[in-house]
Amino acid sequence: MFDHRHLISLEKFPKKDIQQIIDTAFNFKEVLERPIKKVPSLQGKTIVNLFFENSTRTRISFELAQKRLSADTVNFSASTSSLKKGESFKDTAQNIEAMKIDAVVMRHPSPGAPYQLKKFINAQIINAGDGTHEHPTQAILDMMSIQEKFGKIKDLNIAIIGDIYHSRVARSNIYGLVTMGANVTLCGPPNLVPKEISELGVNVNYNIDEVIEWADAVNILRIQRERMGIGLIPSSREYRRLFGVTYERMSRRDKELVIMHPGPMNRGVEIDSEVADSEQAIILEQVLNGVASRMSILYLLLGAKEEDGDEN
Amino acid sequence: MAMKIEQIEGRLLLKKPKIIDPLNETETIKDVMLVDGKIEEIGIIEAGNDINFIDCDGLILTHGFCDLHVHFRDPGNGDKETMESGCESALAGGFTRVCTMPNTEPPIDSPELISYIIENTKKMPVHVHPIGSVTKGQAGSEISEMGLMIDSGAVAFSDDGLPIQNGLVMRKALEYSKMFNVPIINHAEDDCLRANGLMNEGIVSTKLGLSGNPNIAESIMVFRDLKLAELTGAQLHVPHVSTAESVQYISDMKNQYNEITAEVTPHHLFYTDEALYDYDTNFKVAPPIRDIRSRWALIQGIKDGIIDCIATDHAPHTSHDKDTTFDLASCGLIGLESCLGVVKKVLVDDEDLGLMEMIKLLTVSPRKIMGFDNDLLKEGKEAELVLFNEEKKWVFNKNDINSKSKNSPFIDAQLSGKVIHTISKGVIATN
Numbered sequence: 237m238f239d240h241r242h243l244i245s246l247e248k249f250p251k252k253d254i255q256q257i258i259d260t261a262f263n264f265k266e267v268l269e270r271p272i273k274k275v276p277s278l279q280g281k282t283i284v285n286l287f288f289e290n291s292t293r294t295r296i297s298f299e300l301a302q303k304r305l306s307a308d309t310v311n312f313s314a315s316t317s318s319l320k321k322g323e324s325f326k327d328t329a330q331n332i333e334a335m336k337i338d339a340v341v342m343r344h345p346s347p348g349a350p351y352q353l354k355k356f357i358n359a360q361i362i363n364a365g366d367g368t369h370e371h372p373t374q375a376i377l378d379m380m381s382i383q384e385k386f387g388k389i390k391d392l393n394i395a396i397i398g399d400i401y402h403s404r405v406a407r408s409n410i411y412g413l414v415t416m417g418a419n420v421t422l423c424g425p426p427n428l429v430p431k432e433i434s435e436l437g438v439n440v441n442y443n444i445d446e447v448i449e450w451a452d453a454v455n456i457l458r459i460q461r462e463r464m465g466i467g468l469i470p471s472s473r474e475y476r477r478l479f480g481v482t483y484e485r486m487s488r489r490d491k492e493l494v495i496m497h498p499g500p501m502n503r504g505v506e507i508d509s510e511v512a513d514s515e516q517a518i519i520l521e522q523v524l525n526g527v528a529s530r531m532s533i534l535y536l537l538l539g540a541k542e543e544d545g546d547e548n
Numbered sequence: 549m550a551m552k553i554e555q556i557e558g559r560l561l562l563k564k565p566k567i568i569d570p571l572n573e574t575e576t577i578k579d580v581m582l583v584d585g586k587i588e589e590i591g592i593i594e595a596g597n598d599i600n601f602i603d604c605d606g607l608i609l610t611h612g613f614c615d616l617h618v619h620f621r622d623p624g625n626g627d628k629e630t631m632e633s634g635c636e637s638a639l640a641g642g643f644t645r646v647c648t649m650p651n652t653e654p655p656i657d658s659p660e661l662i663s664y665i666i667e668n669t670k671k672m673p674v675h676v677h678p679i680g681s682v683t684k685g686q687a688g689s690e691i692s693e694m695g696l697m698i699d700s701g702a703v704a705f706s707d708d709g710l711p712i713q714n715g716l717v718m719r720k721a722l723e724y725s726k727m728f729n730v731p732i733i734n735h736a737e738d739d740c741l742r743a744n745g746l747m748n749e750g751i752v753s754t755k756l757g758l759s760g761n762p763n764i765a766e767s768i769m770v771f772r773d774l775k776l777a778e779l780t781g782a783q784l785h786v787p788h789v790s791t792a793e794s795v796q797y798i799s800d801m802k803n804q805y806n807e808i809t810a811e812v813t814p815h816h817l818f819y820t821d822e823a824l825y826d827y828d829t830n831f832k833v834a835p836p837i838r839d840i841r842s843r844w845a846l847i848q849g850i851k852d853g854i855i856d857c858i859a860t861d862h863a864p865h866t867s868h869d870k871d872t873t874f875d876l877a878s879c880g881l882i883g884l885e886s887c888l889g890v891v892k893k894v895l896v897d898d899e900d901l902g903l904m905e906m907i908k909l910l911t912v913s914p915r916k917i918m919g920f921d922n923d924l925l926k927e928g929k930e931a932e933l934v935l936f937n938e939e940k941k942w943v944f945n946k947n948d949i950n951s952k953s954k955n956s957p958f959i960d961a962q963l964s965g966k967v968i969h970t971i972s973k974g975v976i977a978t979n
């Protein structure tokens with residue numbers, strides 16, 4: 237039984253439901269390996285991909301997941317710079333609602349935007365990233381990739397490295413991984429790691445060498461160039477020196493370390509090319525798992541209930 | 549159920565209310581006879597059957613409430629509030645006297661604009677006192693014509709909404725204001741430390757991914773203002789205190805310099821930042837709603853007399869201003885109509901403050917800060933009174949709001965203590 241109408245946040249999302257999404261995603265991954273990569277699960281469903289922020293990768297991943305499930309999809313892109321205060325977001329939402337669609341996949345630069353959307357529309361909502369809040373589908377695909385690699389998530393040592401303060405990927409990963417029983421350590425410049433964050437059940441360590449030594453897998457966050465402009469990071473070379481997952485650091489380790497990155501990468505800043513392209517990196521596997529995870533999420537949210545009768 | 553406002557014609561007998569006089573700290577059950585809006589007699593009054601009367605058995609009669617911090621948006625933003633709708637909202641909340649903040653469009657920074665407010669509110673059923681801006685255009689650099697504004701009826705000076713960042717400007721304004729014996733009210737927030745903070749900085753902002761406005765953005769500015777007040781010997785009123793640290797600094801300063809007063813809002817007393825979990829933009833306010841530690845400090849600050857009064861910071865915004873994402877939504881919330889029910893619930897029901905003490909926070913204390921007449925329960929005085937039901941538990945209903953704007957975080961909240969009648973400037977309002 238999967239009893240959720242929306243997927244907005246992984247905070248307080250039950251462990252068994254996360255596990256069900258991951259398990260279902262593995263089933264869909266098999267579909268993606270077939271010559272005919274399409275199932276009729278969401279035939280007749282209409283999904284709008286509402287992107288207020290550019291994200292070619294996430295949008296394509298969702299779109300592909302929707303096509304593989306035989307849903308009808310519409311893409312709506314709007315740059316927020318053209319949005320006037322308030323009216324456009326609400327008007328856009330209500331316009332979309334008026335077209336009788338089943339679900340909205342939304343990417344928005346404002347934290348909490350899906351909660352506002354929920355007030356304006358009745359359709360189901362999947363959060364494809366809301367500002368610096370959450371990116372739950374990314375965390376699901378990250379956890380799926382970890383489980384695929386290790387056969388489990390529980391008791392693994394997972395590090396998240398980078399700008400935690402501004403990262404929606406970090407927040408969703410923290411909630412998901414802690415729920416699934418992993419040990420989580422955050423590593424980044426202290427001015428980009430909120431001081432209260434250990435209350436979420438994670439450790440904080442500013443020493444990347446110690447963290448790399450400790451971890452089974454590291455999830456490396458993209459450093460946004462604009463953070464340097466406002467003086468939070470002095471320079472990319474200093475960042476690389478203090479927090480970069482470099483070839484030298486990796487070669488000092490004797491056991492394998494699994495390397496993850498949500499993309500797109502700044503090679504030579506948060507990750508060296510030799511590391512990104514190494515055997516230990518599962519970055520491209522994450523991309524495929526992204527499609528499978530999103531198929532699973534869409535299927536469980538939109539399709540599974542009506543098919544329950546057949547399966548039981 | 550909408551509020552009714554009627555002219556008081558001739559005689560009106562208020563029968564057997566419990567009269568609480570917060571000035572003389574007395575409690576008696578007596579009758580009050582009003583004639584043409586004035587108090588004619590307070591005592592045991594035998595009257596014929598033909599007289600107009602209100603059975604006030606079980607109701608408390610006290611001074612009409614006074615709010616020294618409201619935003620009525622006139623001139624400039626009649627879509628949010630007008631003087632008329634603001635006054636109706638005040639009456640519904642038991643307020644007979646309010647001070648309006650000058651951050652309108654244009655800002656109230658000249659004697660002509662002070663006169664505009666005075667003239668426009670003469671016929672309103674509530675006493676409205678304009679606060680003039682400290683600096684011209686509220687730009688924070690040159691002090692405004694305080695003397696001429698005082699002559700026209702300004703009662704205090706504030707750039708509220710726009711904290712005075714420049715310490716020298718604040719010092720000069722405080723020094724200059726000493727001629728007039730009125731308070732300077734500085735919205736205390738350091739712009740740099742506040743940065744683009746959207747809510748209180750803490751575990752909740754960390755979870756929500758909303759940028760945090762830390763306690764220190766307020767407290768460091770409160771500290772500066774307190775020190776400048778002491779240095780200059782001027783009168784400083786600290787508005788909407790929100791943090792534990794500010795309470796501490798005010799407490800310390802009050803031990804050595806006593807021209808300091810401070811207010812707290814009902815929303816900072818009632819809520820903590822946990823209320824923001826579903827990103828309800830009605831909770832977006834400056835300074836932000838803080839964590840439980842600061843909330844306790846505010847309550848304790850009231851009990852200890854460090855905080856002098858309650859002020860609502862009534863700040864109307866249209867649904868258009870609020871029905872958007874949290875980062876774009878306007879700051880502020882309406883507070884006049886829910887004030888008594890909120891304050892009574894938190895301070896009296898939950899925190900055991902005496903009703904007399906609570907009433908002072910809404911009546912004699914703010915009047916004293918602003919230099920208004922405090923001795924209201926006297927024969928011959930204009931009736932400026934409120935009658936409320938102390939016990940009444942009620943739910944704050946959006947449809948009952950008299951303000952033009954409905955941006956209240958208290959909608960659907962359970963409150964305690966309800967205003968039944970407000971008597972002001974010859975009218976009686978009935979909820």
Ligand SMILES: [Zn+2]
Pocket residue numbers: 708709735787788834835
């Ligand atoms: Zn203010």
